[in-house]
Amino acid sequence: MIDMTVVDLSRLQFAATAMYHFLFVPLTLGLSVLMAVMESVYVMTGREVWRRMTLFWGTLFGVNFAMGVATGIVMEFQFGMNWSYYSHYVGDVFGAPLAIEGLMAFFLEATFIGLFFFGWDRLSRVGHLAVTWLTALGANFSALWILIANGWMQNPVGSTFNPETMRMEITDFMAVVFNPVAQAKFVHTVSAGYVTGAMFVISISAWFLLRGRHVDLAKRSIAVAASFGLASALSVVVLGDESGYTATEHQKMKLAAMEAMWHTEPAPAGFNLFAIPGDKENSFEVQVPYALGLIATRSISGEIPGILELVQTAGQRIRNGQIAYAAMEAVRADPSDAKARETFAATWKDLGYALLLKRYREDVVNATPEEITQAAFDTVPGVAPLFWSFRLMVVIGFYLIAFFATAFWRASKHRIGTNRALLWIALLSLPTPWIAIEAGWFIAEYGRQPWVVEGVLPTFYAASGLTLTDLSISLAFFLTLYTTLAVVMIFLMLKTIKAGPKAAADWIDGAGGSRFVPEGAAAFPDHR
Structure with missing residues (x-):
């Protein structure tokens, strides 16, 4: 029998490391593009203030990138x-996009971030600008391949199960790459990262204005x-709608x-x-008529099945999966059994549903109707946590649109520094994108339960055979390590912010020179 305590601790450990790592990924995505935009303006105008901006936000990007790497390796x-x-x-399937991410994206980003910091006196203006944009491109490519891998877990296309090797194998790599779930997740996640970077820049800049520094x-x-x-926040809503449609x-x-x-x-x-979600019924609800059907199906006739009807469908797939399981065992016993192979080929897509019965008995073919019913209800994830997480994400999303619209309007009127209330709102709003992003990541991963790969492999069946002692020690170690890294991260960020743009520029100039400062110009003239 499956020890669910071991499974739950394994899930908790991965959730803690993944969600902590995901604190850094969105900021990397957003800051990489913003500093590339700032350097583009510097190259076009030659104004030193834009170079200082690039160096300052680039330094914070570097700190965040280092922490992201440190936390990602553990995962x-x-x-x-x-x-x-x-x-x-x-x-065989999941490893391919991960390998490509490392070879194509991470090495690209890691290489060019080094040139960003140490290449100022060794590259031309345009050459260094290309380096900065390639750093941003590497960050986005990294997100793309990771989300292709994750999207396959949500919608396992382009692959089949081989009963002889007991492994999933790729049959169409392009189907994996262009998986609609992966593509929707990528554009939605990247846009959310851009929002995070924008809010980070605005919040820190608001703190400078409140203190009258680096105006x-x-x-x-x-x-x-x-x-x-503003553009990114609007994109998040539009692309989030696409994610809902693919769901x-x-x-x-x-x-x-x-x-x-x-x-x-x-x-x-x-x-x-x-x-107020309950068991098999909501005790209270307030509805907007027709809204979900129009958003989710983009029609007035598309039907969205309810949870209990989907449980009945899961029960039917479990019974079909029992046939697949029996055929798989027959193929393994006699690889030349053509009839068993034919049966398995017709039913293998429901094999994962039969594996849900492994939680209750080893010989899944002989499961009782009661066990099948239990396994069918296991396909229902926690309703209340998903319900409230989604609404928290949506509320923050619309708040951020209103905030960025207000900030954009005041900035366009050159009145951004005159309203201290708005500056305080900007500063206090700093955590909001992270809260929304973590809620979204929770929805994506927790909402897939009980599957580690949707419809293919139950989460409990994927776990290693570790002991409670093993997991308790490793979980305590990781939590201690990540807490230490969090303290280091906050310390370095605050130190860099308090030191200000000049200190960041001095550090980078000391490492890579200041080739681009116009001859005879002051070191850091605010008026330029």
Whole structure:
């Protein structure tokens, strides 16, 4: 029997490391593009203040990038430590985009970030600008390949199961790359990263203005970040709608749980603006008629199945999966059994549903109706956490649109530094993009449960055979390590921010020179 305590601790450990790592990824995406935009303006205008902006925000980008690398490496090792059967079962598919990410994206980003810091006196203006843009491109490519891998876990296309090797194998790599779920997740996640970078720049710049320091740099930074952030925040909403549409097509249970929709409603379904989810029923709900059906299906006739109806469908797939499981065992016993191979080829896509029964008995073919019913209800993720996480993300998303619109309007009127209330709002709003992003990541991963690969491999079946002692020690170690890294990260960020743009520029000039300072110009003239 499966020890669910071991599975839960394994999940907790991966969730802690993944969500901590994801604190750094969005800021890397956003700051990389913003500093490339700032350096582009510097190259076009020659104004030194834009170079100082690039150096200052680039220094903060470097600190964040280093922490992201340190936390991301641990996650890679967990696939072998905590999820060894997952690595065996789907490693042929999942490992390909991860390998490409390392070879194509991470090395690109890591190489050019070094040139960014140490190449100022060794490259021409245009050459260094190309380096900065390539750094941003590497960061975005990295996100692309990671989300292709993750998107396959949400919608496992372009692959098939080989009963002889007991592994998933790629049959169409282009289908994996152009997986609609992966593409929707990529553009949505990257846009959210841009929003995070924009809010970070605005919040720190607002702090400078509140203290009357580095005024010219802060105002220009806010002007760039406000326009960039407004466009990105609007994109997040539009692209989030696309993510919801793909969930309607490929992850019906996740969508139903997010909306706490227990029963299939007449099309178009209403949107639960507020609800108190219970077991198999909501005790209270306030609906917006037709809204969910129109958003999720983009039609007035498209039907969205409810949770309980999807449980019945899962039960049917479990029974079909039992046939696949029996055929798989027959093929393994006699590879020349053509009839068994034919049966398996027709039913293998439901094999993962049969594996849900492994939680209750080893011989899944002989499972009782009660066990099948239990396994079918296991396909329902936690409704209340998903319901409220989604609404928290949406509320913050619309707040950020309003905030960036206000900041953009005031910046365009050259009045960004005259309203101290808005500056305080900007400073206090710093955590909001991270809260929304973590909520979104939680929805994506928790909403997929009980699957580590949707419909293919149950999470409990993918875990390594570790002991509670092993997991407790490693979990305590990782939490201690990550807490230490968090303290170091905050210390370095605050130290860099308090020191200001001049200190960042002095450090980089000491490492890579100041080739681009016009002859005879003051070292850091605010008026330029």
